[in-house]
Amino acid sequence: MEQLDPSDRKILICLQEDGRLTNNELSERINLSPSQCSRRRTRLEEEGYIRGYRAEIDREKLGLGIVNIISVTLATHNRDNAQRFSELISNLPQVMEAHALTGEMDYFIKVVTPDLRGLSTFVNEILLPHESVQHVKTAIVLDTLKEDGRLPI
Known part of the structure; x- marks a missing residue:
């Protein structure tokens, strides 16, 4: 970001x-x-x-009341399997974020669903049957303390 002068930074902030x-x-x-x-x-x-x-859309007004954090472990760790998982995730509109990680889990995904049945369907009918996935852990978000896509410029 050294190419940005103060006016450029102000534009980005605004x-x-x-x-x-x-x-x-x-x-x-x-x-x-x-x-x-x-x-x-x-x-x-x-x-x-x-x-x-x-536009910033209100997910609850659209009936997407539950935010879920899901950790995924792949069945095998190779480039082809990672590519298959990436292709799966990129085509799922419920997935708001997806991150490859170091450590115990391979991926962290943030998913919105209308309700618990929607979460169950997502996990049991989409994620778990997929050939690239070995293990899934889910957590339901109780409260969002901060959700801001703005970067510190």
Whole structure:
């Protein structure tokens, strides 16, 4: 991030807080002309600092009331098996996050389901039957203390 000057950082901070800011609103907040702000924003997008814009949706209003943390251990540890698991996870809309780990478990996934039956179906009909999976442990989130996708810029 050494290529970013203070104005670039301000743009990123403002857009993390509100991705719907118009160029004029953004330029006013960071004290740059609209044309300078637009060029910088475009450059940040082109260089991949800004990967996209999206709305923050309330999962509970959509009927996805349960957040589940699932740890997965693979049946065998080789590249092909890891690839099969990766392909499975990438095609499941219930999976919000998936991380490969060091240590006892191979993967940690965050899954949303409408209810306990949805969790049971996900684990017993999707994860466990898959050829790449050996062991699954689930935990249901009781309370979310912090959920913020913003990075410390």
